[in-house]
Amino acid sequence: MYNVTKKEQLNPDICLVEFEAPDIAKAARAGQFIILRIDEKGERFPLTIYDYDVKKGTVCVVCQAVGVSTKKLCALNKNDFILDVAGPLGHAVSTEKIGNIICIGGGVGTAEAYPITKAYKESGNEVKVIIGARNKSLLICEKELKSLGVELYVATDDGSYGRKGFVTDVLKELLSKQKYDLIYAIGPIVMMKAVSQAAKPYNIKTLVSLNSIMIDGTGMCGGCRIKYNNESKFTCVDGPEFDASLIDFDELIKRQGRFSDKEKLALHEYECRLGFKH
Numbered sequence: 001m002y003n004v005t006k007k008e009q010l011n012p013d014i015c016l017v018e019f020e021a022p023d024i025a026k027a028a029r030a031g032q033f034i035i036l037r038i039d040e041k042g043e044r045f046p047l048t049i050y051d052y053d054v055k056k057g058t059v060c061v062v063c064q065a066v067g068v069s070t071k072k073l074c075a076l077n078k079n080d081f082i083l084d085v086a087g088p089l090g091h092a093v094s095t096e097k098i099g100n101i102i103c104i105g106g107g108v109g110t111a112e113a114y115p116i117t118k119a120y121k122e123s124g125n126e127v128k129v130i131i132g133a134r135n136k137s138l139l140i141c142e143k144e145l146k147s148l149g150v151e152l153y154v155a156t157d158d159g160s161y162g163r164k165g166f167v168t169d170v171l172k173e174l175l176s177k178q179k180y181d182l183i184y185a186i187g188p189i190v191m192m193k194a195v196s197q198a199a200k201p202y203n204i205k206t207l208v209s210l211n212s213i214m215i216d217g218t219g220m221c222g223g224c225r226i227k228y229n230n231e232s233k234f235t236c237v238d239g240p241e242f243d244a245s246l247i248d249f250d251e252l253i254k255r256q257g258r259f260s261d262k263e264k265l266a267l268h269e270y271e272c273r274l275g276f277k278h
Contacts (some may be wrong), residue, residue, distance in 0.1 A: 002082040005058055010140045014064045014108055015074040016050070022057030024087050030095075030119035031209065031241060034059065034087030035217040036252045039074040042083070048112040049088060059085075062111035062140070089217045089230070090240045096123045098107060099181035103150075104167050104195055105131045106187025108139045112209060113186045114148075120184075121148050127195075129153065130170045132191075136161035165192065168198045174200050182207065186242070189253055196244035199200040206244040210235045213256065227251050 006018035024034065033048045051060040065074040076082070093116050101120050105113030110131045120127050127148075132155040133139045139154065139161060146152055153170045154162030163170060167192075169185040174180070175198070183206040185195040199206045215223040219237035226233055227248035233239070 004076050004078055004080045004082065005239045006060075007077050009074075010062065011137055012067070013138075014062060014111075014140055015072060016060060016111075017060050017076060018060045019082055019085070020057055021085055023120060024059050024085065024159050025054050025057050026089045027278075028052040028059065029092030030115035031093035032088035032090045033211070033215060033240060034061070034085055035089065036069075036073065036082055036086075037084035038069060038076075040082050042072060043069050044086075044215055044217070046211055047210065048115075048240075050111050062108060064108040065115030079147040081194065086217055091235060091238075093119050093184075095119050095123045095239060096213075096254045099125060100179065101125050101127045101182045101184065102171065102180055103127060103129045104171065104183065104185040104187070104191075105129070105141070106167055106185075106191040107133055107138070108140070109185075109191075109209075110139070110145075112211075113184075114141050114144055115145075116184055116186065116209070117145060117150060127151075128174065130155065130167045130174075132156065132167040132170075132187075134158065148264075152175065166194070171195060171198050175199070175204070180204055183221055184208075189249060191254060192244060193249040193253075196247075196249070200245065207241050208244045208247070209240045209247050210242055210247075210252070211240060221248060226255070226275075 002019045004019045008016040028049050033046050035044050035046050035230050037044050047061040052060045063070050065071045103113050103117045128151045130153045134157045155167050156166050183199050185192045186209045189208045196206050213223050215221040217236045219234045224235040229246040
């Protein structure tokens with residue numbers, strides 16, 4: 001059992017949850033993830049580690065309430081408990097000095113971009129950050145990213161804040177003005193695919209963090225399999241960081257939707273139990 005020490009609602013759909021996990025906090029590094037199970041009847045699902053505090057023995061995650069398990073997590077409050085947490089899992093981001101880097105976060109992926117940006121900045125890299133969302137109310141972590149001392153660009157689909165357009169619009173402008181050594185993107189799969197395509201003419205290494213469907217987190221179930229450089233890889237043990245140019249994004253998009261009907265049914269049953277009207 002893992003005690004929730006903090007709960008903060010970042011916007012109507014996205015929450016931050018901090019919980020006690022001293023062993024995980026001690027071993028965690030930027031870019032890694034954990035797998036949670038909220039209760040005995042819950043499924044196992046992955047979330048990237050947003051932050052951790054070794055002294056306090058706590059770990060923070062940021063979660064968007066879209067399915068049953070994520071809604072259960074966002075419904076927790078301080079002093080509630082999470083049944084199971086496994087981690088840290090996956091490979092940590094490299095902390096070497098690379099040079100000029102662009103980090104990109106889309107939607108809830110902006111929270112995942114925070115520890116990556118922090119790690120690159122602490123290694124002496126020059127980092128620019130682009131974040132995006134559908135509208136201003138859905139933007140998160142702007143203040144936290146600015147506190148890292150990076151040059152920050154904001155784009156919203158509807159133009160309600162920052163620049164009107166997509167993160168790729170800002171990316172193309174930056175790439176046309178200066179040479180960069182690395183691009184790191186985290187967000188919806190279609191966004192990461194678009195970033196990879198925008199970077200291709202400039203021959204810049206582009207990394208993405210893949211949170212595809214994971215179950216056991218050890219590479220045994222095969223639920224998070226992707227086609228990578230014409231080979232099968234598992235995002236839980238081989239990633240979650242991958243070279244975007246080698247990913248079959250079209251196959252990944254199809255695989256992400258293979259349980260959509262079951263997910264909709266589970267969500268409908270969950271909301272009916274809570275008394276929601278449809």
